[in-house]
Amino acid sequence: MELEQACRLAAEVIVEADALLIGAGAGMGVDSGLPDFRGPEGFWRAYPAFRGRQFAEVSNPVWFQRDPEQAWGFFGHRLNLYRVTAPHAGFEILRRWGECRELGYFVFTSNVDGHFQRAGFSPDRILECHGSINFLQCVRGCTGAIWSAENTAVSVDEATIRARPPLPLCADCGQLARPNVLMFHDSDWIESRSEEQQTRYHRWLGQLGGKRLAIIELGAGIGVPTVRRECEIREGTLIRVNPRDTDAPPGGIVLPLGALQAIQAMDTIVGVSVRARCSVGRFGSHGFCLPEMRIRVRRRAVRVWPSRPLLLRVGDRVSRHEADHNPLRNAKRAA
Ligand SMILES: NC(=O)c1ccc[n+]([C@@H]2O[C@H](COP(=O)([O-])OP(=O)(O)OC[C@H]3O[C@@H](n4cnc5c(N)ncnc54)[C@H](O)[C@@H]3O)[C@@H](O)[C@H]2O)c1
Ligand SMILES: [Zn+2]
Secondary structure, three states: OOHHHHHHHHHHHHHHOOEEEEEEOHHHHHHHOOOOOOHHHHHHHHOHHHOOOOHHHHOOOHHHHHOHHHHHHHHHHHHHHHHHOOOOHHHHHHHHHHHOOOOOEEEEEOOOOOHHHHOOOOHHHEEEOOEEEEEEEEOOOOOOOEEEOOOOOOEEEOOOOEEEOOOOEOOOOOOEEEEEEOOOOOOOOOOHHHHHHHHHHHHHHHOOOOOOEEEEEEOOOOOOOHHHHHHHHOOOEEEEEOOOOOOOOOOOEEEOOOHHHHHHHHHHHHHHHHHHHHHHOOOOOOEEEOOOOEEEOOOOOOOOOOOOOHHHHHHHHHHHHOOOOOHHHHHHHHO
8 A cells, every 4th residue: 555545544544533542652752852772772872881781681670779870870861851852743633633532532652751641641541551750669669659750850970871879769668769660570560550540541442332443553663562462452443653663463554654754644634624623513423514614424434445535635625735845745755
């Protein structure tokens, strides 16, 4: 399938959906300027001080006992980086799409950076399956408490990626604190926050029976495949956005682009429709209002492509208005 065709098909799936599941891995943050850790080279590029070592070895709770300055150097550096980096414009677009769906959206992310919350997504509609760096816990889990890292500052030597004392401590027992992030070989991670998110997620999934679910997965890798698996097992139409790991199950739509570029390309088609749908406030099951016209949308999302659904005229109008800056065309050129 041609890239432009795939973008149009994906946009149509989103417009017609009653609900939107957003799956995100490390690649979602790349266009904000954050590194992914794909392969050892990716990890070493982001952290030259750890050259020769694996991400899975460094992201291990054992270092909080053996070498707390190194452990907090790695996580403190990430905490600081995620804090000073703004989520890219694609987050806002996804949120707009999700908020306009009759049954809303849910985010399932392995990212620990809190960028969906930063971009205005409702905390009640986010499942952080590997926890969040913006929350802390005791290394021993003495009381099971999880607290916000908002008022915690960690100073890190950028050259060595080692933290300078004082390091964050548990207010209950005085021992070292650590991020409430699921590390490798981590039996001490306190799951209660993530479990509450899971309960809300499953409640939302429970409402979807018979409804049309669009699943958009962005930057989810194959090294830690939790997000990919989650997006594949749900009953809906999968849109996989990934410039490299492009395998998809039958029926999936693959956009081999960066997350921001793919979202903007689809928004060229979806944007006006969804904005109009929201502002007019009509959610008929067969159609919705645009300022100048009423459009009937086909009930079924994925069909053989040959016809040009009415929806495309909306995209074309937008393209003409935005002829000089059309991300869809740019995406095609880049591919
Ligand atoms: N920001 C964060 O919170 C953050 C950052 C790095 C890693 N992690 C976590 O660590 C674990 C392993 O990390 P990993 O780096 O192997 O992640 P990963 O396994 O999710 O792989 C990254 C994926 O993103 C894709 N990608 C690269 N650039 C992209 C772009 N511009 N747009 C869309 N996709 C792009 C890559 O092809 C790859 O498939 C994951 O659980 C991940 O969520 C989190
Ligand atoms: Zn404690």
